[in-house]
Amino acid sequence: MSESAPRLAGLAASPDSALEVPGPVRLAREPHLSMWSVVERPATARSSPGGGRRIARLRTRTPEGTDNIVLVRRRARDASGGVWVEAVLPVLPNGTTGWIPRDALGGYRRVRTHLIVNLRLLTATLERGGRRVFRAPVGVGMQQWPTPRGRFYIRSKLVRYRSTFYGPLAFGTSARSAVLTDWPDGGFVGVHGTGRPDLIPGRISHGCIRMRNTDIVRLGRLMPVGTPVTIL
Amino acid sequence: MHEVSFERLDVDGAIAESAERAGVISRGAFLAGALGGSVAVLGLAGERAVAQGPGPNDVAILNYALILEYLQAAFYTEAQRMKALRGRAADAANVVGAVERAHVAAFRDLLGSKAISRPSFDFQGTTEDQNAFLKTAVAFEDLAVAAYKGQATRIKASSALAAALAIHSVEARHAAWMRYLFGVEPASHAFDQPRSKQQITRVVNSTNFITSSPSTEGSRTPRYTG
Secondary structure, three states, X not given: OOOOHHHHOOOOOOOOOOXXXXXXXXXXXXXXXXXXXXXXXXXXXXXXXXXXXXXEEEOOEOOOOOEOEEEEEEEEEOOOOOEEEEEEOOOOOOOOEEEEEHHHEEEEEEEOEEEEEEOOOOEEEEEEOOEEEEEEEOEEEOOOOOOOOEEEEEEEEEEOOOOOOOOOEEEEEEEEOOOOOOOHHHXXXXXXXXXXXXXXXXXXXXXXXXXXXXXXXXXXXXXXOOOEEEEO | OOEOOHHHHOOOOHHHHHHHHOOOOOHHHHHHHHHHHHHHHHOOOOHHHHHOOOOHHHHHHHHHHHHHHHHHHHHHHHHHHHOOXXXXXXXXXXXXXXXXXXXXXXXHHHHHHHOOOOOEEOOOOOOOOHHHHHHHHHHHHHHHHHHHHHHHOOOOOHHXXXXXXXXXXXXXXXXXXXXXXXXXXXXXXXXXXXXXXHHHHHHHHHHOOEEOOOOOEEOOXXXXXX
């Protein structure tokens, strides 16, 4: 080593690296993570992985023309090794889940938000990572057209349409009215603005969750599609 | 339906080069801007750091590397979240995933506002099956090693080359690890061949793992119950 040292003395110093790689980035615990996926091809949801009874036929598009999505709960294999995904489905009765072949779905996407609608307090609260980031008073269904309780998800987001009734922005949910089953497009429950802010908060709607336009615009900036919704 | 071309992700640095051509920013200003993050990280300052930093060519190469790192990081992260792997494959996914995420963080820090955005991915179930995971991991790691090697002689700034080499050897270790776990020889050749960007692009595109974002926003008038 000492003999070769004089010959190496003429070498230039090593260049500095343009970047400094930090230590390994461990995956943090993710208690508030939810996953969703797009329905890439029409598929039948079943009551068990690989079989069971037919629960629903899933299309690739929603009635609003957006990509149809499902909220992913868990995965399992069938007897032949095929992967199936259990998902919350946008069908009646509300809260229905079913098993979908993995290859009918697209990539998994994730959200850390959760919308909680309290029918007693007439409030909508958005949490991100378990912390409240939004709260607003809401209008909910009248007694004869109740807003359904349960666990759902945000399925689409509509903007730039012409309707003062729905306000400037509307989220589509997977919840459906159990009463207005003959409503156009199946009676889905939306979260949207209003042309009658004076009625909020109150039990004023056909099942939808209405909020003041300033609130729905603010929620539109905070809540991504795929967010789980709990109505209690 | 949602596949997009790897070529469409601006890996050729068109944004930066166009801006310079149009005279929107000077070359010096661009270099300084592109280097902003790294100067802060390394504690470098002054003319020397700027003069030796990545120019538009190197920024394009670094963004190309960033896309490959995004791809790998997303793959291992999803595998970790799916919890479908067992034993040493699961352990390897945890370790390698943490390292690939660190690579992403480092490139994003270096490139600052010039960093390309993270694409969407659909790994088509390969993160949910032990055998498919290992097979894909071998392919990814071999691909990354060949990609870094393919760009090494094209990198202009010595600091960018040093950075690429620092990661290249780590990717080679990952490749050997995944090959071992998958049951193929970790190092069977005396020399490794580089792969050009075109070759890498062709391989990545053929997987359809890079996808466009879902179309979940529309403008039809709602017909909700109201």
